[in-house]
Amino acid sequence: MKLNQSNIKKAKNYLDKNCCIGIPTETVYGLAGNAYSNMAVKNIFRLKNRPTNNPLIVHYLDINMLKRDCLINDNFIKLYKKFSPGPITYILKLKNNSKISKYVTNNTDSLAVRFPKHKIFQNLLKKLKYPLAAPSANISTKLSSVQASDVKEEFGSKIKYVLDGGKCTIGLESTIINLTSRPSILRLGGLDISKIKVVLKKKINFDINPHKKISPGQSKLHYSPGIPLRINIKKTRKGEAFLLIKKRKLASDNHYYLSKKNNLNEVAKNLYSCLRKVKNKGYKSIAVEKIPNKGIGKAINDRLNRASKY
Ligand code: TXA
Ligand code: MG
Numbered sequence: 001m002k003l004n005q006s007n008i009k010k011a012k013n014y015l016d017k018n019c020c021i022g023i024p025t026e027t028v029y030g031l032a033g034n035a036y037s038n039m040a041v042k043n044i045f046r047l048k049n050r051p052t053n054n055p056l057i058v059h060y061l062d063i064n065m066l067k068r069d070c071l072i073n074d075n076f077i078k079l080y081k082k083f084s085p086g087p088i089t090y091i092l093k094l095k096n097n098s099k100i101s102k103y104v105t106n107n108t109d110s111l112a113v114r115f116p117k118h119k120i121f122q123n124l125l126k127k128l129k130y131p132l133a134a135p136s137a138n139i140s141t142k143l144s145s146v147q148a149s150d151v152k153e154e155f156g157s158k159i160k161y162v163l164d165g166g167k168c169t170i171g172l173e174s175t176i177i178n179l180t181s182r183p184s185i186l187r188l189g190g191l192d193i194s195k196i197k198v199v200l201k202k203k204i205n206f207d208i209n210p211h212k213k214i215s216p217g218q219s220k221l222h223y224s225p226g227i228p229l230r231i232n233i234k235k236t237r238k239g240e241a242f243l244l245i246k247k248r249k250l251a252s253d254n255h256y257y258l259s260k261k262n263n264l265n266e267v268a269k270n271l272y273s274c275l276r277k278v279k280n281k282g283y284k285s286i287a288v289e290k291i292p293n294k295g296i297g298k299a300i301n302d303r304l305n306r307a308s309k310y
Contacts, residue, residue: 001166003123011163012127020044022137022151023124024165025116027087027174027190028272029145030059030134031159041103041133047158050140055105056133057089057112057174061125069098069131070111075179075200082199085117087170087190091178104133110180120165136173141224143279143307146171146272153276171269172299178207188299190268208302222306225275225286229308231301233287241278243288254283264297271300275307 001024014021018040020033031048033040035058045052060066063080070092079088094100094111105111116122125132136144137151145151148164175189177196184205185193197204236242236254245267247260256274259266278286288304291297 001120001164003120007163008120008124008127010161011124014161015040015128015132018043019160020047021159022145022148022155022162023121023132023134024118024148024163024168025059025121025134026118026168027116027170027172028168029137029148029151029162030132031137031151031155032059032132032134034128034130035104035133036099036101036130038101038103041101044133044135045103047155048135048138048140050135052103053106055108055112056135057114058100058104059114059116059121059125059132059134061122061131062115065125065131066113069095069100070113071095073179075183078199079177079179079196080115083191083195084115085122086115087117087172087174088196089114089174089176089187089189091176091180091186093180099130101133110178112176114174118165120163124163141222143223143225143272143276144173146269150273150276167269167273169269170265171271171273172296172303175299177204188302190296190299192295193298194295222309223272223303224307224309225279227279227283228285229275229304230285230287231304231308232290234289236287237285239283240285240287241281241283243274243278243286245289245291262292264292264295264300267291268296268300271303 018037020043023030023032033044089112091110094109138144138154146168148162151162170190173189175191176187178184184207242254243256245259246262258270
């Protein structure tokens with residue numbers, strides 16, 4: 001998708017007025033607002049119907065911009081050099097004099113930060129005097145948005161503008177790593193954790209416990225298409241849509257392909273839009289073929305597991 005400076009200017013104008021808008025990232029679309037503004041941040045929570053104790057990710061252009069607000073450490077530098085900009089979010093300690101709105105972090109002293117790779121987002125950040133708080137652009141517990149039309153479907157006229165950046169290339173949210181103490185993974189996502197292990201040269205803990213306070217967004221019910229979803233399925237029930245990852249010999253009206261050649265990156269990219277599509281077609285339930293639990297397949301299975309708790 002080409003950069004359109006007049007759209008970026010329009011986005012900046014809304015953000016400067018503390019309005020929230022939809023913006024594209026390489027992972028999923030975000031519902032963005034000025035992270036230094038209490039008004040903008042409170043608006044994000046209200047629009048998403050998000051519990052105020054579930055903190056937001058703040059998006060920066062680069063490390064220079066970040067240093068105003070956060071303390072950085074060696075693990076962060078190593079990972080930043082290798083993976084940012086990209087689909088990884090770091091939890092860092094906030095500086096005492098940081099300008100981040102207290103509503104972003106629910107008054108705690110750690111901040112989730114990410115450096116998006118999407119060219120349109122980067123171009124926008126270059127023009128702003130503040131970083132952008134942006135959770136995924138969906139109503140709380142619902143499916144994330146991976147194209148501009150999804151964001152409009154979620155929020156309708158409640159938001160004034162969606163910056164169109166085409167379809168997200170990754171399609172799953174970022175991987176989250178807590179670096180405020182011994183590194184631990186809080187959410188599986190677009191960056192394969194085996195790559196993180198190679199860079200840190202040590203074992204990393206997992207803290208993906210839905211009952212723990214540290215990452216409240218990891219609640220059990222999440223990423224829900226709003227209809228029942230079954231996973232690891234070989235045979236569908238009557239009236240069920242069937243999401244597949246390998247080409248079948250026999251065609252059927254209820255078959256929907258996440259990939260035709262078992263390509264897990266493609267599955268990730270198509271997952272949310274395919275779930276949204278079959279839901280909108282009026283299916284009463286969704287069955288998904290078994291997805292190999294390796295690489296990004298682990299993050300895909302994490303999302304499907306949660307979506308199946310409906
Ligand atoms: O790819 C992504 O990360 C997308 C795009 C828009 O950047 N954003 C996203 O945001 O997925 P959201 O709000 O849907 O998920 C953020 C997660 C939540 O589970 C939240 O609980 C966790 O990050 N989180 C935020 N701040 C935290 C903190 N200080 N400590 C622990 N977890 C935190
Ligand atoms: Mg989300």
